[in-house]
């Protein structure tokens with residue numbers, strides 16, 4: 001396999017800083033539109049290698065790089081490995097939205113089945129998470145992505161999370177949505193770090209190999 005030692009800045013500000021600090025060559029997806037391999041983290045990975053991403057609010061850029069890659073690989077620790085998305089990642093699907101449209105998108109997500117405060121006891125079971133605009137921790141106001149957009153975290157009931165591609169399609173069609181933190185059918189493999197320090201690799205055929 002041929003590698004170019006160029007790292008792309010689109011994965012977000014933090015990645016860009018790490019690339020510069022390490023003295024590596026910083027590239028750009030508009031110059032390197034085809035990538036051999038993209039390796040990325042995930043917030044949760046299901047049995048079919050679908051993933052939730054966007055815990056760091058970078059899912060738009062990360063999806064552009066994943067789609068540009070011949071091979072897209074995920075790395076995560078064992079706590080992010082589950083049968084169905086939403087099992088261990090409870091805060092919901094990260095959705096990047098145009099700021100002026102966020103109230104409209106919140107309404108449409110609620111209509112799609114994402115629970116709001118009023119209905120949380122029936123809709124989300126034990127976890128109690130509800131549809132929210134993600135707020136900053138060290139700043140007042142909402143989190144603003146590297147693209148100047150807001151992030152909505154939208155939990156959905158288990159029966160909808162079991163069909164992530166259908167859910168992705170429905171959310172992506174809402175006007176005002178820029179990108180959805182569901183990565184479906186994209187990964188060639190997921191590498192999980194185990195509690196004992198070993199690594200397990202799961203492939204698209206469902207096979208798991210311990211390294």
Ligand SMILES: O=C(CO)[C@H](O)[C@H](O)COP(=O)(O)O
Pocket residue numbers: 040041042043052053054055056057058059062
């Ligand atoms: O999707 C992401 C950022 O948008 C990250 O890949 C995801 O949040 C995992 O991060 P970490 O490996 O630091 O736990």
